[in-house]
Amino acid sequence: MKIELRAAPFDPLLELGFYQSGLDERLPGQYGATAIFIGTMRDSNQGEAVRGMTLEHYPGMTERHLQRIVEHAATEWPLLDALVLHRVGALRPNDPIVLVAVWSAHRAAAFAACQFIMEELKSKAPFWKREETADGPRWVEHNTPG
Amino acid sequence: MVIHIQYFASLRDRLGRAEDRLDAVGELTVADVWAALWPDTPWPPNTLTAVNMEYASPEQMVRDGDEVAFFPPVTGG
Numbered sequence: 001m002k003i004e005l006r007a008a009p010f011d012p013l014l015e016l017g018f019y020q021s022g023l024d025e026r027l028p029g030q031y032g033a034t035a036i037f038i039g040t041m042r043d044s045n046q047g048e049a050v051r052g053m054t055l056e057h058y059p060g061m062t063e064r065h066l067q068r069i070v071e072h073a074a075t076e077w078p079l080l081d082a083l084v085l086h087r088v089g090a091l092r093p094n095d096p097i098v099l100v101a102v103w104s105a106h107r108a109a110a111f112a113a114c115q116f117i118m119e120e121l122k123s124k125a126p127f128w129k130r131e132e133t134a135d136g137p138r139w140v141e142h143n144t145p146g
Numbered sequence: 147m148v149i150h151i152q153y154f155a156s157l158r159d160r161l162g163r164a165e166d167r168l169d170a171v172g173e174l175t176v177a178d179v180w181a182a183l184w185p186d187t188p189w190p191p192n193t194l195t196a197v198n199m200e201y202a203s204p205e206q207m208v209r210d211g212d213e214v215a216f217f218p219p220v221t222g223g
Contacts, residue, residue: 039223055222056155058215061199062222086222098223118223126196127222128155139156140221
């Protein structure tokens, strides 16, 4: 399992490939399903153009809750491994925000666990988005429902 | 006892500072900490709290050395 906050842009597909190649050595022949979610920054929100964004977090609490969310998923579904990367700091449109990947023997567990981790992250992990708009910065007050 | 306080995101911006320290005696809840520091500012709607990096209710008791955080709804992912 790997959970990391990243202060610089990352390539989620390169990260995924690199991590999965390590998994091939550690768990050869075991996983039949990989479910991934990638969240990417858009250039608009709530009807307004967004030029950039800053992701703030609560150092310590954020990592602890991400860890707990993934551990919780691993008690609910038979997961073989999980990878969660999340950006902090300054982002621009098209920058990846979050990568969640889970590996399991079968797809039902992989799909369900990936969605669970993402929804829990959205509602419990202490991150906050501040968007840069033409009218100046504004804090995002709540997440979209889905 | 000493309580260490942190504020995040829009709440920090509105209050104008990121940290506080409260020297207090007696029994205090999270809500009491807020009231002691911000007697003229009612508890902001939707504010979440954590004690030692665990989510807490306003009624939770705090202890000497605790870190209490106040912040708006989270918006990661």
